[in-house]
Amino acid sequence: MxxxxxxxxxxxxxxxxxxxxxxxxxxxxxxxxxxxxxxxxxxxxxxxxxxxxxxxxxxxxxxxxxxxxxxxxxxxxxxxxxxxxxxxxxxxxxxxxxxxxxxxxxxxxxxxxxxxxxxxxxxxxxxxxxxxxxxxxxxxxxxxxxxxxxxxxxxxxxxxxxxxxxxxxxxxxxxxxxxxxxxxxxxxxxxxxxxxxxxxxxxxxxxxxxxxxxxxxxxxxxYWDVSFADRSTAKPAALKEELLALLQSAVRSRMVSDVPLGAFLSGGVDSSSVVALMAEVSKRAVKTCTIGFDVDALDESDYAARIAKRFATDHRQRLVSPDDYPLIDTLAHHFDEPFADASALPTYRVCQLARETVTVALSGDGADEAFAGYRRHLFQQGEERLRGFLPQAVRGPLFGTLARLYPKADWAPQPLRAKTTLLNLARDGAEAYAASVGVTGQAMRKRLFAPDVLSALQGHRAEDRYIRSMREAPARDPLDRAQYADLKIWLPGDILTKTDRMSMAVGLEAREPLLDHRLVEFAARLPVSMRLRGRDGKYLLKKAMEPYLTEDILYRRKMGFVTPVGQWFRGPLAKQAAAIASGSVLARTGWFDTRAIAGAAAEHRSGLSDHGRLLWQLTMLDRSLGRLFSL
CATH class of the missing domain: 3.60.20.10 (Aminohydrolase, N-terminal nucleophile (Ntn) domain)
Known part of the structure; x- marks a missing residue:
């Protein structure tokens, strides 16, 4: 590396x-x-x-x-x-x-x-x-x-x-x-x-x-692209056997090294699968490390500890808290371009922890994209079934009107936050999925940008590349199209950029066995029911790993590597949230309506709306622009 x-x-x-x-x-x-x-x-x-x-x-x-x-x-x-x-x-x-x-x-x-x-x-x-x-x-x-x-x-x-x-x-x-x-x-x-x-x-x-x-x-x-256009006709038992063989081969090939080697372990299905297969062939205890959070609802370190005990790994863990906020300048330096996936912070910390004892670490990146593991894949499939019952001419006005009438209740329990679903049902599948993978919606962006910037954009929208990718995808099914766009845009732009920059920041090589191209090609040929079944994504991957992992690891609700920036900006980082609109590089650019930024920060601190991700975005943009340009 x-x-x-x-x-x-x-x-x-x-x-x-x-x-x-x-x-x-x-x-x-x-x-x-x-x-x-x-x-x-x-x-x-x-x-x-x-x-x-x-x-x-x-x-x-x-x-x-x-x-x-x-x-x-x-x-x-x-x-x-x-x-x-x-x-x-x-x-x-x-x-x-x-x-x-x-x-x-x-x-x-x-x-x-x-x-x-x-x-x-x-x-x-x-x-x-x-x-x-x-x-x-x-x-x-x-x-x-x-x-x-x-x-x-x-x-x-x-x-x-x-x-x-x-x-x-x-x-x-x-x-x-x-x-x-x-x-x-x-x-x-x-x-x-x-x-x-x-x-x-x-x-x-x-x-x-x-x-x-x-x-x-x-x-x-x-020279290479993944195609979802073909379907395997093999029986489920044969597919499970082939998948396990591909997984084992991918892990073994990435364990070749002349320097110490270990693994990231979150306690989720993907990293646990990698560790299980490493332990199967390793002659000594696999070195694993994990990061916990100071917010219990987002902390998976107990599950990671269970996996470490099950496979007798040499395991270490650390905690990420608001005290790590000063690392934001380190992140901005290593990403160069603005990067708002807040899980970059714990990723940096876990890479730091790994580098203390190893030079190479295997990760679980890629399985969600290849095997349909994100909750948005499940929602998209459900929405597509509803779209099939009503033509766009009826669906658009009906659900569009309901969405306008329904309040945006960020403060409410999740089952009551139906506005996004109603908006998605009013759109076609590609438009809706493109919106679901985004961070700051188009309406908020229009609110934040100054008029001359909106004019300079000439209609350019961040979501359009997703829509185009889905509509042109070599695919049969709406789920295929969503996964294809994820593999082409989200995976290299977010997931792999994050892992590359944060591992390289500390001189650590990260390897992704679940992104072996033969494994990705195999997953793309799977029938939809072998990827997404009921409320379970990564269905065949989980079935293949049943001999290795317990049910509470395989089938618990996906948590993800989520950093609690929303809670931090209402608590220990509330002053930083308030300062984003004034005295910053963003204010000097003239690109933004600073009153709109200040309003969003105030709404977030009061609990009226959840703008935690937006505030993190603006903070990262501010730090990146300050490093790159004389503004």
Whole structure:
């Protein structure tokens, strides 16, 4: 696990200053505290920060072939590198190291661009071919590892694992994009098809970008996508057996390491499943860690402790409380772009805790997206059944009127908060689901933005990419479409960004066995009833894990990794909530109606409305803008 950066001149092979590449990589020293490397040639410069995991002595980068015709800088892990290496050796290739990095060089030489189909792993890399005068940028299938890039006025393209690696280049214009601010407020993160800095792009999950000197910049090319269009016809028993085999293989492959390895353990189905399968093959006690909260209703640490006892793990835990609020500046630094998933705070703390004893930790990320584990999937299925009874011409006016009449009762018990459901039933499925995955609704965003910003957006809405993704999805069923959009937008934009930045912030490698691409492809072919049955999401996954986990772990109501920011902003952080509207970077931008922000903060503190997530969003946006721009 590492940080990479580089410069490539698209037009002519101008000299590259190694100091400039080093400056880019040095901004990401946290991603690779074990070493660094710079390599330059006419028109190209590659940089690397190394966190040593495999072949500790021989895997230094950037790595070149013996004839120096190929050079690569690589972030990630190729889990099947031993098998790929053996295949290449059988074809006559001679290796000089035992690292997975060298497999990329020989794979390119043997298969060209098709080599990426041979790699099973999480990766982002840049490969320079001197003979072709080309630079090939690649990102893994699900988008576990990030890659940012931008073109500059001198005819060069720069790239880096994190935005901060680009920001130190003097030719990059640091101008904010209000479209990305809209996206952030709507979704809680800046998705992969946008960036808070104008002109910066992110290579998408499952994409490559092949640059050739003297040729114009091409669009990225997609080499992998998940399809929900086909259905498995196997019987449930056979599906359960196949799923368990895939799970076991995915966990085993991610336990290959030359450094200490452990796991995050929340006490939920996903992380508990990973720990159970690790314990099955590990020769020693699995090292596990968990984070608890000072709000009992959101604390799962007791369940984590039960799993730790069941599988005799070496378990440790810590508590997150309002005292951790000062970490907000640390979060803003490591995310660069504004990021409002408040579970980033406990994720940082659990990564810190893990790093005290291990260098690699396995997580349970990805199962909810692949196997339909979110409550919104259940609600969406139920709403779609109701939509089937009434045409839109009847449903829209009927439920739209009821929604307008029904009060927004954030203070009421959950069963009485029907306004959102009524609004969703008035919409089509894609519009409703896009609204359900959002954070701050469109009406509130219009209330917060200044008139000139609303005009500048020209109708751009954060939700539109979700709607478009669902309508164009290779899918059969509304649930398929929702999961497809989650895998393409939410997963890389929120879940994987959070885990990557928070683990890398402390020099920890996080691995996601439940995002093995073969496992995701298998899940996408499952009949809907094998994913969602009754009120149970992840149905087949739970059935497959019944021999390992108890019923109270498998079938209790999903809690999620939720940080109690709403309670904090009414209690120990009430002063911070009140201060958001004044004396902040947000106020200086002129983008917002500060009276509307102050009103939302007052409503929240009084208990009249629940604006906890909005206040956290605005706080994170304020801190990020202050770090990125001179506002």
């Amino acid at each position: 590492c940080g990479i950066a580089g410069i490539f001149h698209l037009e002519t092979a101008k000299p590259i200053d190694p100091a400039r590449v080093r400056l880019m990589t040095d901004t990401m020293v946290h991603r690779g505290p074990d070493g660094s490397g710079i390599w330059t040639a006419p028109g190209v410069g590659l940089g690397h920060r190394r966190l040593s995991i495999i072949d500790l002595g021989g895997g230094a980068q950037p790595m070149l072939t013996e004839d120096e015709a190929l050079a690569v800088t690589f972030n990630g892990e190729i889990y099947n590198f031993a098998a790929v290496r053996a295949e290449l050796e059988a074809k006559g290739h001679v290796f000089r190291t035992h690292s997975d990095t060298e497999v990329i060089l020989h794979g390119w030489r043997q298969w060209g661009r098709e080599c990426v189909h041979h790699f099973d792993g999480m990766f982002a890399f840049a490969l320079f071919d001197a003979r072709e005068q080309s630079l090939w940028l690649v990102r893994d299938r699900l988008g576990v590892k990030p890659l940012h890039y931008a073109t500059l006025s001198d005819g060069s393209l720069i790239f880096a694992s994190e935005l901060k690696g680009l920001l130190v280049h003097p030719l990059l214009r640091k101008e904010p994009d209000v479209h990305a601010v809209e996206d952030f407020l709507g979704l809680g993160y800046v998705p992969d098809d946008a960036c808070i800095v104008k002109g910066v792009r992110k290579l998408g999950a499952g994409e490559t970008l092949l640059l050739r000197r003297g040729k114009p910049l091409p669009p990225p090319s997609r």
